[in-house]
Amino acid sequence: MYDKVDNYNELFMNLRPDYPIIWATLEILNPDKIVEYGAGSGRILPLYKQTHAKKIIGLDLEQKMVESFIQNGDDKERIVSYCQNICDITTHIKDADILIMTSSVMKHIEPNLRETAWDSISKSLGDNTIIFIDHCEYLYDQNKSTDWQSYFDTLKFWWAEEHRDNLKSFVWKKEVNHIDDILYYKNIDTNEEIIIKTYIYKIDDITDDIKKANLQYTQITNSFTYPHSKHQTNRFISLLTNNKFDKNRLLNIKNKIIGLLDIED
Numbered sequence: 040m041y042d043k044v045d046n047y048n049e050l051f052m053n054l055r056p057d058y059p060i061i062w063a064t065l066e067i068l069n070p071d072k073i074v075e076y077g078a079g080s081g082r083i084l085p086l087y088k089q090t091h092a093k094k095i096i097g098l099d100l101e102q103k104m105v106e107s108f109i110q111n112g113d114d115k116e117r118i119v120s121y122c123q124n125i126c127d128i129t130t131h132i133k134d135a136d137i138l139i140m141t142s143s144v145m146k147h148i149e150p151n152l153r154e155t156a157w158d159s160i161s162k163s164l165g166d167n168t169i170i171f172i173d174h175c176e177y178l179y180d181q182n183k184s185t186d187w188q189s190y191f192d193t194l195k196f197w198w199a200e201e202h203r204d205n206l207k208s209f210v211w212k213k214e215v216n217h218i219d220d221i222l223y224y225k226n227i228d229t230n231e232e233i234i235i236k237t238y239i240y241k242i243d244d245i246t247d248d249i250k251k252a253n254l255q256y257t258q259i260t261n262s263f264t265y266p267h268s269k270h271q272t273n274r275f276i277s278l279l280t281n282n283k284f285d286k287n288r289l290l291n292i293k294n295k296i297i298g299l300l301d302i303e304d
């Protein structure tokens with residue numbers, strides 16, 4: 040699914056809709072150690088590199104993504120990546136200040152494994168680790184199957200301006216049924232087609248699962264902060280911690296992030 044790294048990187052490395060909110064979160068937390076789950080090839084690395092973090096760790100299921108993350112990090116002392124399944128407990132997160140879970144990464148987990156995954160995350164988390172999560176029920180806010188359509192015509196505002204022309208070479212379509220939310224994308228110059236299989240994961244279900252795993256959350260916002268983004272469905276953009284974390288401290292952090300972004304609570 041994610042082993043065609045060159046094709047993936049060409050399309051997705053300059054995707055930017057979550058950059059402002061991740062930037063604000065990093066700015067407020069000023070982390071020493073950053074870990075990202077489902078980190079892929081390091082799309083967010085430019086933001087991580089600008090922090091004072093001494094350790095930046097990507098965790099991903101796909102070996103080729105792990106290699107690409109290390110290569111894009113280009114600083115083996117500070118930036119590493121490991122193969123790791125979200126469903127398994129890991130020691131990498133215990134002393135992390137922040138765990139990033141962006142791009143609706145939990146949509147990749149089969150519904151019958153979600154409880155295991157959240158339980159492992161909860162057990163792996165340190166008492167002071169804050170999870171930043173961005174989750175959308177449907178990829179690209181699109182809750183119905185579609186025909187092929189152009190990235191440039193439909194989603195260009197999610198990309199950095201100087202990279203939008205590249206989107207003219209890519210098209211996408213979706214197959215949505217009762218549990219699956221499958222994305223197909225294709226480079227029309229090479230005709231190479233990739234299938235990304237995810238599952239519909241409702242926000243009410245994710246918040247229930249979070250609570251069952253003894254985690255608490257506070258939602259920062261329900262949309263990206265880009266003025267041109269159009270949304271048909273809400274996003275769950277939140278901070279999560281284990282239940283021992285001081286709730287007032289968490290709310291204070293959230294309010295500071297909101298203050299930096301100048302968005303409505």
Ligand SMILES: C[S@@+](CC[C@H](N)C(=O)[O-])C[C@H]1O[C@@H](n2cnc3c(N)ncnc32)[C@H](O)[C@@H]1O
Pocket residue numbers: 041051076077078079080081082083098099100101104123124125126141142144147148
């Ligand atoms: C859409 S990509 C997102 C990459 C990156 N977080 C970003 O925002 O650009 C999703 C990544 O999650 C990884 N992934 C999927 N299932 C996973 C699992 N069970 N455990 C760890 N990583 C997983 C995939 O290999 C892929 O690299």
